[in-house]
Amino acid sequence: MHKVYTENIFSHKSFIAGVFCLYIVSFLFITITIGYLLGISVSSLNLPLAVILSSVLIIKQSGLNIRNTCLVILESIAGITIIGFIMAFLPDFSSDGNYYHQESVILQVNGWNPVYSPTELDISIWIKHYAKALEVTSAGILALTHNLESSKVINWILYIASVLIPYNAIRNLGWSRRKSISVTILLSCNPVVIGQLFTFFNDFAIYCELVILVSVFALIVPSADKKNSLYLWGIAVAITILAINTKFTHFMFIGIAWIIFGIYLIITRYYDLLKPYLAFGVISVLLGAAVTGFHPYVTNILTERNIFYPLIGDKKVDIMSGNTPEIFKGKNRIETFVISLTSIKSTCDSESKISDDILSYISNYGYGTRVNGFSPLFILILALSIAYGLKYSCNRRAWILSGILLLTCIVFEQNWWARYFPWIWAIPAILILGSTETTTKSKLLNLIIALEILVATASVVRMAGGCVSRKLFYDRLYEQMQKTPLKIANRTAVVTYKLNHNNALYIDVPISQIDSLKAVSYYDYYSRHLDIIELPDSFYTEITRPILLNKCMMLNKRLSSGSTNERDSN
Known part of the structure; x- marks a missing residue:
């Protein structure tokens, strides 16, 4: 070295x-x-x-x-x-x-x-x-x-x-x-x-x-x-x-x-x-x-007898049908890619709250957003980067590499889901790196940097906020379960590990014995019929009641409809 x-x-x-x-x-x-x-x-x-x-x-x-x-x-x-x-x-x-x-x-x-x-x-x-x-x-x-x-x-x-x-x-x-x-x-x-x-x-x-x-x-x-x-x-x-x-x-x-x-x-x-x-x-x-x-x-x-089982082969498992938003169904790969970069609407069950309202999009934006996973600002960032490359004579190698990255999204399916093609984000950096402009005084460059920092900051705040919110819920839950055993249905190995690690007391019951009006899922209230916990009245406070009641209502609706939303999304 x-x-x-x-x-x-x-x-x-x-x-x-x-x-x-x-x-x-x-x-x-x-x-x-x-x-x-x-x-x-x-x-x-x-x-x-x-x-x-x-x-x-x-x-x-x-x-x-x-x-x-x-x-x-x-x-x-x-x-x-x-x-x-x-x-x-x-x-x-x-x-x-x-x-x-x-x-x-x-x-x-x-x-x-x-x-x-x-x-x-x-x-x-x-x-x-x-x-x-x-x-x-x-x-x-x-x-x-x-x-x-x-x-x-x-x-x-x-x-x-x-x-x-x-x-x-x-x-x-x-x-x-x-x-x-x-x-x-x-x-x-x-x-x-x-x-x-x-x-x-x-x-x-x-x-x-x-x-x-x-x-x-x-x-x-x-x-x-x-x-x-x-x-x-x-x-x-x-x-x-x-x-x-x-x-x-x-x-x-x-x-x-x-x-x-x-x-x-x-x-x-x-x-x-x-x-x-x-x-x-x-x-x-x-x-x-x-x-x-x-x-x-x-x-x-x-x-x-299959090196890539269960992803391909005669016994492959279909993980995409239930994960594909309605707006992409029946579209070709170019259409789905363009729609994903220019839309904020989804009718997929697991993103049912996302609508044409940008505030609703932001509130639901997270680790696996299916539509416009790079944020609504990315299409603007991409356009500004192309303009920057044209203005400052970006070299041919940078254009070719950027083209190859885009081509991978058109050749392969599921190109609408940003988590499967995260390298697209590198295109603006590649075009800027390949340009002849040697300083950082360009207002266009500073605007691109500012927009990307804004997107990154929003992602950090959204994810950290979600983690903190979940921790507050868990702390309250463990405090309650250390005093009084709570009913839990369909307990999984992960939740068992966490409950035992926190000395929580629980009683395993069939899901039919869970009051659906007081039920929450341990980790994801849109999830499968797993780890369903019945919360006692003492769990609620003036601060937590509106949020928890909303979660209970959503889960109750899912339990009543029989939808399990199996979201294996490798």
Whole structure:
């Protein structure tokens, strides 16, 4: 990590911190999955071991003296720890997050080994057969902290890496510090990513993984030092292994990124890079799918004869019919993409409150918004960015890359759902980075930055507010249940874990014995018929009564209608 990087010490330290964060996630995942292959369950030792391995490797590779490198490491650990404490007090209020994502984490901490007993338990099909890199690493954190919500810090560690590494790459492309910071801000304000940082959702990860991988590729091309080039290829392998094991679709998209880079090397005649490109590409796939990804890729072949079960194949599970808003049904892919970017209306059951009213849209905007998930301002941001690129002669490579990103949304289905294609958010940053304007004094650029910061801030406020609201509800609920047992129907493993962890008393009853006028779902009052709790009159206060009565009314309507709204949305 010497000649390749800029002499600017701030940029260099940012890169070291970003790679350190990436190493923590990678080593945590690798040590746990290798342990599974050896028959060893996740334990409280995995996270400290990952931090130690990451520290040793960074000290060896940083190019700084030990004192400065250790300061970067300690500052990174301190920042991660602070975020972890904050996350511990902000409960995830997403449906899928509280359903199978958290259950997967809990099962692993309780001793489940997905390599040797992938299908023996009576659990969700998505836990048995789906990729789960973030759930595995979250289990490593939970095993040490004994606080389920604190394990969401793994999202932030990956996010921090995706902010710091690109900044260094942009600086090494020759841009000024101000412009590098401006473009980095644009990349980091993605509302899909920010919204999911507060949850156990994992869609955001592909954005972080792609941003890191492309940044590393950008550093590899001009590298004349074989030692540094080898180091960079190692980072590319690490982030690729994570992507392969985060979601099946991420395997495909990270593979497309590798293919595009290979084509670029051929077109630009970087033939000397083709040999390491092919070698490290093969290593990434083998380690990602056959070793660390033995579960689910190999176990799926052994149990279902289908490596990507249940996403494709004869026995694939349809997860989209019930998740598709009416305004997209019967439309082609171009129409759905355009409608999604220009509309705020949805008639999907799970977004039934979204209407033509912008205030209603904002109040319901969250981690998995189906219509215009990048916010109503994104179409304006995109238009302004195109205008900026035209005004300041954006280079051809930036236009081509932006076109490729747009093309992916037209080629693949479900392009209306922002959580599946979060990289579209990077287009404005790419066009601005590729322009000839070298300063940050442009009013147009400042307007774009201001709009993106506004979107990001709104996402933080919305999600943090939802977490705080849910925490207040839970605190009140636990206080009540520590004194008097409450009736609960269809109790799940996740809620059982949380109730027991908080010494809550409860009585299991059939759902027919729950007073629907006093019933709320533990984590999502629009959800399935699971974890339905009957609240006593003493639970209500002057402040909580209007809100809780509204929730009870909504759930009562759903229970009466028989709608379960199964929202498995991988």
